[in-house]
Amino acid sequence: MKHEAIVVGVSSGGMNALKFIFSALPAGFSLPIIIVQHISAYSDNGWIKILNKKSNLTIKEADEKEKIETGKVYIAAANYHLLIENDKTFSLTIDEHVNFARPSVDVLFESAADAYKEKLIGIVLTGSNSDGTKGIKRIKELGGMAIIQDPETAESSIMPASAIAAIQPDYILSLEKIVQLLIKITQPNKQ
Amino acid sequence: MAMSGLEEVSQIQSKVLKDETFAYELLQDLSITVTEMFRDKDFYKSLRENIIPILKTYPYIKIWHAGCATGEEAYSMAIIMQEEGLYNRTTIYATDFNQQALNKAKEGIFSNASMKEYTLNYQLSGGKESFSSYYTSGHDNIIMNQSLKKNIVWANHNLVTDSVFAEVHLILCRNVLIYFDVDLQNKVQKLFYESLINGGILCLGSKESLHFTDFFEKYTELDKTQRIFKKKY
Numbered sequence: 001m002k003h004e005a006i007v008v009g010v011s012s013g014g015m016n017a018l019k020f021i022f023s024a025l026p027a028g029f030s031l032p033i034i035i036v037q038h039i040s041a042y043s044d045n046g047w048i049k050i051l052n053k054k055s056n057l058t059i060k061e062a063d064e065k066e067k068i069e070t071g072k073v074y075i076a077a078a079n080y081h082l083l084i085e086n087d088k089t090f091s092l093t094i095d096e097h098v099n100f101a102r103p104s105v106d107v108l109f110e111s112a113a114d115a116y117k118e119k120l121i122g123i124v125l126t127g128s129n130s131d132g133t134k135g136i137k138r139i140k141e142l143g144g145m146a147i148i149q150d151p152e153t154a155e156s157s158i159m160p161a162s163a164i165a166a167i168q169p170d171y172i173l174s175l176e177k178i179v180q181l182l183i184k185i186t187q188p189n190k191q
Numbered sequence: 192m193a194m195s196g197l198e199e200v201s202q203i204q205s206k207v208l209k210d211e212t213f214a215y216e217l218l219q220d221l222s223i224t225v226t227e228m229f230r231d232k233d234f235y236k237s238l239r240e241n242i243i244p245i246l247k248t249y250p251y252i253k254i255w256h257a258g259c260a261t262g263e264e265a266y267s268m269a270i271i272m273q274e275e276g277l278y279n280r281t282t283i284y285a286t287d288f289n290q291q292a293l294n295k296a297k298e299g300i301f302s303n304a305s306m307k308e309y310t311l312n313y314q315l316s317g318g319k320e321s322f323s324s325y326y327t328s329g330h331d332n333i334i335m336n337q338s339l340k341k342n343i344v345w346a347n348h349n350l351v352t353d354s355v356f357a358e359v360h361l362i363l364c365r366n367v368l369i370y371f372d373v374d375l376q377n378k379v380q381k382l383f384y385e386s387l388i389n390g391g392i393l394c395l396g397s398k399e400s401l402h403f404t405d406f407f408e409k410y411t412e413l414d415k416t417q418r419i420f421k422k423k424y
Binding site for chain 1: 218223230231232233293315366369370373396398399400405
């Protein structure tokens, strides 16, 4: 298989989008998925537990220094930036907000691009600011794949539209089609 | 880079080796000094509920804020100790290796803009007073009350190269160790273990852990979620 990890950036409208994706992805999905969802600094991780219950995959908050494992889904903790190190472990930081956000999509995407290079898939979903645009650009520059949610189908179109304006995405798709694509490209012998 | 006027990252190396002032300035610039007052409401709630009753049993209380940066958390601690009627018998050692940050902490001058957030943090964490009574507000900035500063000792201390300087009842080192690798964390945890009295309390950031270190067995968990540990007797 060509790819080793998937990173997802999502903001307003994200709860519905993530619920849709994770009720549709099958058990045994083979790539790790790492997600930044913009969320209030005061939020606890209760919503991650709820999402986990509705999913066939194991969804958990990304822990400091945790090793990224195949087939697991990791979500960035509220009020910390989430980064990926070259040894494929997580780092958390409390550095300044980026694009008014902590966690910031750009911070995750740029560090993930450096760690995984062409083996990374970046996905920008619904959201109402431009966080993720710089990061998805970096992913493309280092040879990774960019999938953007079709702004027409997004609850909030600004974030995907901003990404599309900055790069030539590999795919612009609805959530349904994104799930189908991910299943297809992770199946062995089809690439 | 912009600060130094250098054109390439590689030029930093020779400049660091030859120019001591530059090396020092670069170090200060690279260190992370982002902090807040009453960051993590649930931690401060737990501090009031679970730690304060233990501290009250001591005739004199020594607290170490390791890696205090610009001091916001040390002031938060001073406020709580004052509200609990313990501040007169408390010394807070607030240390950092970044002297610029320490100088700022000592002044106790913060931007007025951040006070709105800190007030909310304070209220959500169980604060009952009017938060604005702890500072005097100017146009752009505020200054913390003198009465909060009187028992805080600001000192330059490097967690990696410096050693034990006091025996303390409580250590707070929150969101500092996330920037350290496992080896360095072990080294610092050894320092903390040796600085705490038996039954002393260690508070880490809510995403930090003792699990990766050699010291997990040497503490009991006082509050698992808030990462509050008690040194075993």
